[in-house]
Amino acid sequence: xxxxxxxxxxxxxxxxxxxxxxxxxxxxxxxxxxxxxxxxxxxxxxxxxxxxxxxxxxxxxxxxxxxxxxxxxxxxxxxxxxxxxxxxxxxxxxxxxxxxxxxxxxxxxxxxxxxxxxxxxxxxxxxxxxxxxxxxxxxxxxxxxxxxxxxxxxxxxxxxxxxxxxxxxxxxxxxxxxxxxxxxxxxxxxxxxxxxxxxxxxxxxxxxxxxxxxxxxxxxxxxxxxxxxxxxxxxxxxxxxxxxxxxxxxxxxxxxxxxxxxxxxxxxxxxxxxxxxxxxxxxxxxxxxxxxxxxxxxxxxxxxxxxxxxxxxxxxxxxxxxxxxxxxxxxxxxxxxxxxxxxxxxxxx
Amino acid sequence: xxxxxxxxxxxxxxxxxxxxxxxxxxxxxxxxxxxxxxxxxxxxxxxxxxxxxxxxxxxxxxxxxxxxxxxxxxxxxxxxxxxxxxxxxxxxxxxxxxxxxxxxxxxxxxxxxxxxxxxxxxxxxxxxxxxxxxxxxxxxxxxxxxxxxxxxxxxxxxxxxxxxxxxxxxxxxxxxxxxxxxxxxxxxxxxxxxxxxxxxxxxxxxxxxxxxxxxxxxxxxxxxxxxxxxxxxxxxxxxxxxxxxxxxxxxxxxxxxxxxxxxxxxxxxxxxxxxxxxxxxxxxxxxxxxxxxxxxxxxxxxxxxxx
Numbered sequence: 001x002x003x004x005x006x007x008x009x010x011x012x013x014x015x016x017x018x019x020x021x022x023x024x025x026x027x028x029x030x031x032x033x034x035x036x037x038x039x040x041x042x043x044x045x046x047x048x049x050x051x052x053x054x055x056x057x058x059x060x061x062x063x064x065x066x067x068x069x070x071x072x073x074x075x076x077x078x079x080x081x082x083x084x085x086x087x088x089x090x091x092x093x094x095x096x097x098x099x100x101x102x103x104x105x106x107x108x109x110x111x112x113x114x115x116x117x118x119x120x121x122x123x124x125x126x127x128x129x130x131x132x133x134x135x136x137x138x139x140x141x142x143x144x145x146x147x148x149x150x151x152x153x154x155x156x157x158x159x160x161x162x163x164x165x166x167x168x169x170x171x172x173x174x175x176x177x178x179x180x181x182x183x184x185x186x187x188x189x190x191x192x193x194x195x196x197x198x199x200x201x202x203x204x205x206x207x208x209x210x211x212x213x214x215x216x217x218x219x220x221x222x223x224x225x226x227x228x229x230x231x232x233x234x235x236x237x238x239x240x241x242x243x244x245x246x247x248x249x250x251x252x253x254x255x256x257x258x259x260x261x262x263x264x265x266x267x268x269x270x271x272x273x274x275x276x277x278x279x280x281x282x283x284x285x286x287x288x289x290x291x292x293x294x295x296x297x298x299x300x301x302x303x304x305x306x307x308x309x310x311x312x313x314x315x316x317x318x319x320x321x322x323x324x325x326x327x328x329x330x331x332x333x334x335x336x337x338x339x340x341x342x343x344x345x346x347x348x349x
Numbered sequence: 350x351x352x353x354x355x356x357x358x359x360x361x362x363x364x365x366x367x368x369x370x371x372x373x374x375x376x377x378x379x380x381x382x383x384x385x386x387x388x389x390x391x392x393x394x395x396x397x398x399x400x401x402x403x404x405x406x407x408x409x410x411x412x413x414x415x416x417x418x419x420x421x422x423x424x425x426x427x428x429x430x431x432x433x434x435x436x437x438x439x440x441x442x443x444x445x446x447x448x449x450x451x452x453x454x455x456x457x458x459x460x461x462x463x464x465x466x467x468x469x470x471x472x473x474x475x476x477x478x479x480x481x482x483x484x485x486x487x488x489x490x491x492x493x494x495x496x497x498x499x500x501x502x503x504x505x506x507x508x509x510x511x512x513x514x515x516x517x518x519x520x521x522x523x524x525x526x527x528x529x530x531x532x533x534x535x536x537x538x539x540x541x542x543x544x545x546x547x548x549x550x551x552x553x554x555x556x557x558x559x560x561x562x563x564x565x566x567x568x569x570x571x572x573x574x575x576x577x578x579x580x581x582x583x584x585x586x587x588x589x590x591x592x593x594x595x596x597x598x599x600x601x602x603x604x605x606x607x608x609x610x611x612x613x614x615x616x617x618x619x620x621x622x623x624x625x626x627x628x629x630x631x632x633x634x635x636x637x638x639x640x641x642x643x644x645x646x647x648x649x650x651x652x653x654x655x656x
Binding site for chain 2: 028032033081083129133137139140142143144146147148150151154155157158161162274277278280281284317319320321322323324325326327329330333334336337
């Protein structure tokens with residue numbers, strides 16, 4: 001994909017893509033016999049209709065997407081195709097629960113940072129294998145990170161069925177983490193937890209790092225052209241690739257830790273409905289810009305929160321939301337390509 | 350023969366589970382040899398399962414298999430239109446096709462059959478017993494008393510081996526996968542070659558999906574592809590982009606899955622998820638070179654014209 005900046009502003013690209021998505025989705029809904037207007041209205045009400053719908057549903061669902069989206073955006077910016085956010089998220093969730101359960105009497109000020117740090121470390125660890133294989137042996141990370149997702153899923157399955165299984169032994173899930181380890185509410189009276197703020201802070205920090213620091217410049221240079229970065233002789237590309245890989249894994253791992261500490265309070269099979277994959281759409285729609293990821297994560301959080309209302313009020317099955325997500329990605333890719341074609345084939349990015 | 354009973358039923362299950370993986374992975378081998386990695390293969394599998402179900406209701410089980418293959422091919426055509434023709438990023442496009450396919454197959458299924466949760470009953474494809482061969486103890490029933498999809502997978506192994514390594518077109522296709530620039534200079538139509546390779550993989554992945562609905566289960570359920578398309582990509586890696594290796598790797602993955610059921614029956618406390626993880630770990634080891642040289646085609650995942 002292109003990382004070159006266009007005269008067309010990223011916001012305009014995203015808006016065009018969203019409009020195209022709405023048009024295609026409306027046509028498909030009409031084809032399926034559903035009135036598109038009713039469906040969109042119900043979806044919108046479900047996501048933004050009341051303050052509580054917005055905060056307790058849309059923003060809560062946006063949180064794991066925000067963190068995994070940032071993880072993907074960071075990696076892709078360095079041209080590290082980390083498809084493994086899903087596995088890194090699982091590793092992070094497991095580590096956070098394991099640490100929190102192991103510290104039953106500890107105060108929140110100790111156990112929450114410990115659990116979240118463990119989650120980030122586990123995510124980075126999970127990314128380190130593919131990172132070593134890419135930098136040391138030249139093995140492409142797309143396949144290795146994808147394979148690691150499955151290893152993580154089965155490892156999670158094994159742990160919640162065996163060593164970490166709840167002590168009453170009824171369901172395949174871990175014990176609930178102690179109340180001190182629950183993330184505090186961000187807005188009293190809602191279900192929004194501190195994890196969303198963590199995501200916002202990381203978004204700002206990443207944006208500052210990428211745009212305002214020499215390290216961020218190197219990362220973008222490697223992403224623009226790894227060979228040119230090497231040939232320039234100013235720095236080596238490999239440490240940058242390592243950094244991008246590990247930091248991306250850590251943020252994705254944090255997504256898992258935040259989800260178990262903030263929402264589910266335990267780990268079980270099927271914790272994530274594929275956030276690590278949806279994150280690719282979140283990051284792409286944001287043009288890999290960390291601040292824009294905040295907006296796109298909320299858009300996808302809204303889709304997820306509104307899907308239920310769409311089914312209940314307009315009779316459109318919730319699975320349509322997944323289809324709409326795919327349309328968003330394809331629309332962004334198409335708008336991007338069309339713009340490049342318009343800008344002239346000679347300077348094709 | 351009693352002592353063979355457990356082994357024989359394990360092998361029957363292993364081959365049955367390996368067939369859809371082998372079909373999808375053999376197609377993906379051709380696609381990856383042409384330099385296109387299709388993460389959207391999962392989408393072709395689920396469209397194949399749904400197409401198979403709808404086709405079987407209208408045209409009977411064999412019509413269903415054909416419809417499934419066609420549906421999988423259509424999903425791959427969507428992927429190819431973007432990733433090859435429009436030259437968008439293969440990974441992102443493939444992700445979109447998988448997400449969208451899981452969503453829209455669910456939507457089509459619910460609008461056709463409702464969301465009642467009542468299991469759909471489909472006409473199934475019967476097993477064909479190969480005379481004599483099926484009488485071989487233990488392996489006979491496992492390999493030679495299967496549905497037509499299994500025999501198609503067996504047939505594809507020598508055919509694809511011959512095509513890829515013994516024909517001019519196969520050579521051109523591999524050239525496109527190694528270096529699209531060089532192939533283009535030599536007059537090979539890169540875009541057309543890649544489009545055809547991707548659609549071929551979609552057809553076999555669709556057939557794999559139809560196997561799931563019409564041979565394996567006799568029903569359709571949302572998300573029933575359950576990662577089979579992703580697993581097929583791992584199978585290609587473990588099989589080192591070679592049809593013979595791929596079919597062996599598919600058997601290995603199928604065996605690991607069958608072992609899970611066998612072990613659960615014996616002792617529920619065995620950590621079977623670890624057995625399920627084993628093939629993935631071995632695929633990673635294969636990529637790391639533990640079993641000798643294993644290299645992806647040089648141009649795998651690359652854009653053409655280069656971005």
